[in-house]
Amino acid sequence: MKKLRNFIKSVIKPLRKILTYLIVEPSVLNSHIAKQVWHETNAFRWAAAYAVKNQIEGDYLEFGVWKGNGFIEAYRQITQYSKRFYEVGVKSTGHKNIFKDMRFHAFDSFEGLPETKNVSNPIQYFAGNYSASEEIFWDRISKAGLDTSRVTTTKGWFENSLNDETAERLHLQKIAIVYVDCDVYESTVDVLNFIQPFLSTGSVLIFDDWFRNKGISTEGVQGAVLDWLEKNQNISLQHYYNCDTRTALFIVKIDGIEKNVKIDCV
Template sequence: MRVHSDGQTLGWGPGACPSQWGESLMNLWRRLWSTLRLPWGGGQTSVQSLLAEVEVLRRTVQAQSEMLAASTQIQAGATQWAELRSRVDRIEERLFNYYRNRWDAIDNVADYLVGAEIPGDYMEFGVYKGTTFFYAYKIMAPLFPQMRFVAADSFEGLPEPRGIDAQNGYTSSFCTGQFAYSEADFQTSLRTAGLDPERVVILKGWFHETLNDETARANRLGRIAVAWIDCDLYESTIPVLRFLTPRLSVGSVVIFDDWRCFRNLPDYGQQRACREWLDANPQIALREFISFGFHGQAFTISAC
């Protein structure tokens, strides 16, 4: 609030409300009219003083308007930020749950291997950035000192979907180059995660070209205790299962990460590849073990 020299109160301070501003303006105009009735010499100073006070009031009103506009923008920004933060939280929760399903499966598999005393290595087909692979190492490496961890990947993403993999109604949106992650980046992530390179084998290349006996001999690959198959497509799963056939033991765990993709239909994806594999190898029998997420299914080998 401001007090004029004649004792009149002028309510145009920063905290004044609009009604006070209006009252102040009326007082100013009354005083201006009275001043104009004075002799010119005495009224000139009073007029200048009033005009100065009018300018102060104008600036105060403008400042109040700007503050109100800024406050409105801040409130709108705060609302938008809260909505964005909520969306990020939901995405983070979904992402955590997405991997937690796999981590729970690995925990259960590790517990099973300890009790079942299954020898062999851990082998993952389709490692992408290594999230599942690194977690498997973290859990299983201390439990099984002789176990090695084999990462097989093209590091170029998925191949071009063909045949039944390319039928748009059932593709689960898989496409050429999806999940590409360079071997160099994977190696960097491996070191960052603290894996012992002496216990890790990396097989780079398309599965139908690299998964063979020559590769197995060159890398001293023997029995496989756990096979995590995360290659998504029917055509990619076939050479994986062919490679595993002589390397599985009774009790080994075979995990299909994409078992229920392609609308969970038995004639597509990994379900079809598995059925054809069993038909071609009647000595092999599977027993359902655990499911995880909406997509994954693990089996144990009951005969081979």
């Protein structure tokens, strides 16, 4: 009898600990599942952790949203991380919860990729690929439980849609995190020019297609970023993290003292 009681105790005790942990911190379980389901979780996790811990205020912008997978994951990681940090971690410090005022802006043609000139592009970068309607995007983010009152979509080719009127319509002021997932040089140039006035030191840039184009640094996303930095000598990027087979994250520095550092240690 004593043996049985001890055995039950030895099973129940750790079980109770695990259950308590999961009830207090459900995000642990959620993010674990999300990681299994979708391997690209990492980029958003790192961006969210950095932005929350460093109090980087502003909106989340994604250029090239397709059916919304990345958008949903970014929203989840930012909400989970800020919840964990502000509600469990630093509850009493009085720091502002950066998620409270964060809005989530989606930009896409909703007609797939445009034509591109770069010869080194991977085979999947052909005009029209990754086409999904705006309705599919809204439907999927609603079903995923995002607070859609915080979300905006801007439909159109970036060369036409990324302009001052759009920035005004969206009341853009500050950007905390940008996910650039539009694959090709021309689109990335349009994005960088559009976001520039709203970046500040500390903003995080995630480039999904950094390690593409056979390492040719005059083409693809790398080519666009290097050209942009060349034209804007007051901006530099500090390398932060690489994940999966192609993504790189950077932290923006504006008018920094490290004038000569354009891209730091990639």
